[in-house]
Amino acid sequence: MANFWTPLHTRLETTVKKGQLLPKNASLLVALSAGQDSLCLGQLLLDLRSRWGWQLAIAHCDHRWSYDGGLVDHVQKIAEIWQLPVYIATAPPMAETEAKARQWRYQALQTIAQEQGFNYLLTAHTRSDRAETFLYNLTRGAGSDGLSALTWLTSLTPDIFLVRPLLNVTRGETFAFCQSRELPIWYDRANENLRYARNRIRQELLPYLQTNLNPQIEKHLAQTAEILEAESDYLYSIARDIFRQVIDLDQKRLDRSPLQILPLAIQRRVIRLFLAQYLPSSPNFAEVESVVNLITGVNRNATSSLTGKIRVEVQQNWLYISYQ
Numbered sequence: 001m002a003n004f005w006t007p008l009h010t011r012l013e014t015t016v017k018k019g020q021l022l023p024k025n026a027s028l029l030v031a032l033s034a035g036q037d038s039l040c041l042g043q044l045l046l047d048l049r050s051r052w053g054w055q056l057a058i059a060h061c062d063h064r065w066s067y068d069g070g071l072v073d074h075v076q077k078i079a080e081i082w083q084l085p086v087y088i089a090t091a092p093p094m095a096e097t098e099a100k101a102r103q104w105r106y107q108a109l110q111t112i113a114q115e116q117g118f119n120y121l122l123t124a125h126t127r128s129d130r131a132e133t134f135l136y137n138l139t140r141g142a143g144s145d146g147l148s149a150l151t152w153l154t155s156l157t158p159d160i161f162l163v164r165p166l167l168n169v170t171r172g173e174t175f176a177f178c179q180s181r182e183l184p185i186w187y188d189r190a191n192e193n194l195r196y197a198r199n200r201i202r203q204e205l206l207p208y209l210q211t212n213l214n215p216q217i218e219k220h221l222a223q224t225a226e227i228l229e230a231e232s233d234y235l236y237s238i239a240r241d242i243f244r245q246v247i248d249l250d251q252k253r254l255d256r257s258p259l260q261i262l263p264l265a266i267q268r269r270v271i272r273l274f275l276a277q278y279l280p281s282s283p284n285f286a287e288v289e290s291v292v293n294l295i296t297g298v299n300r301n302a303t304s305s306l307t308g309k310i311r312v313e314v315q316q317n318w319l320y321i322s323y324q
């Protein structure tokens with residue numbers, strides 16, 4: 001073993017093998033914010049690169065926020081030290097909100113992966129992020145899909161996978177690793193701002209729960225997310241197969257009769273897949289419920305009005321999409 005080898009290297013290798021996250025000789029694009037988590041991920045991948053034959057590069061998203069001055073140069077210096085290609089995406093002017101920035105960032109990272117021919121996009125989300133996201137989504141109302149958010153492996157396109165290989169590593173561990181390797185952590189001042197719900201969860205809610213409820217809260221929340229991820233994948237695969245059997249895309253209709261004997265959990269998922277084809281944004285709980293009620297509804301002229309002037313109408317055994 002090389003002399004830089006640490007238990008984190010072993011853990012990452014075990015994770016990658018066990019979850020079949022990254023194959024040998026794959027081309028990996030690492031999303032580098034230059035914070036402690038992504039620096040840790042970048043260094044670990046560099047260390048493992050020759051054992052796995054990976055081709056590595058860095059992608060960075062420049063939000064052009066006022067307090068980020070100098071960050072792009074910093075990222076470019078890291079790329080130079082690591083001798084890796086670096087791709088920078090620059091944001092158009094936009095409101096400084098977390099949600100907008102995140103949406104743009106994922107799109108920009110995917111575009112770089114597509115244009116430069118990378119099959120794997122890697123982010124450095126940690127177990128701590130997973131626990132925070134779990135709590136955040138719980139407070140906003142979510143099913144098992146939402147609560148298992150931040151999954152290990154997601155397909156973005158048929159050729160590009162989003163992989164989060166550090167989901168079993170804590171933020172404390174990434175910090176210790178960066179310190180031991182003297183990696184130049186960029187301190188993100190946005191993390192201080194308690195205007196953002198995420199920061200309040202990180203700095204106030206989780207420490208409160210740790211002290212007053214359960215010192216291992218972060219680990220347990222992440223485990224719950226893990227359990228829900230497997231259950232939600234399983235239900236999704238069943239729902240997707242049924243959806244394919246009952247959908248008539250050309251006619252914009254769905255055969256409701258086979259659904260009538262199925263459990264509510266599957267009915268909801270099939271309806272969600274149906275509505276996702278036509279609604280301008282992801283269907284909300286009330287929209288899904290209103291259409292689920294039409295599956296068994298005896299009133300054959302029943303309708304449900306949804307976002308974007310879209311309606312679902314019952315006509316005999318079919319649920320039809322129509323426009324107002």
Ligand SMILES: Nc1ncnc2c1ncn2[C@@H]1O[C@H](COP(=O)(O)OP(=O)(O)OP(=O)(O)O)[C@@H](O)[C@H]1O
Nearest residue numbers: 031032033037038059060061102123124125129133
């Ligand atoms: N500006 C950036 N450029 C490239 N990658 C980034 C950037 N910001 C974040 N990332 C990637 O996303 C990971 C998570 O960062 P952060 O928690 O700040 O993002 P987030 O998108 O808000 O998280 P979430 O997906 O949990 O909402 C980082 O470890 C890094 O891999």
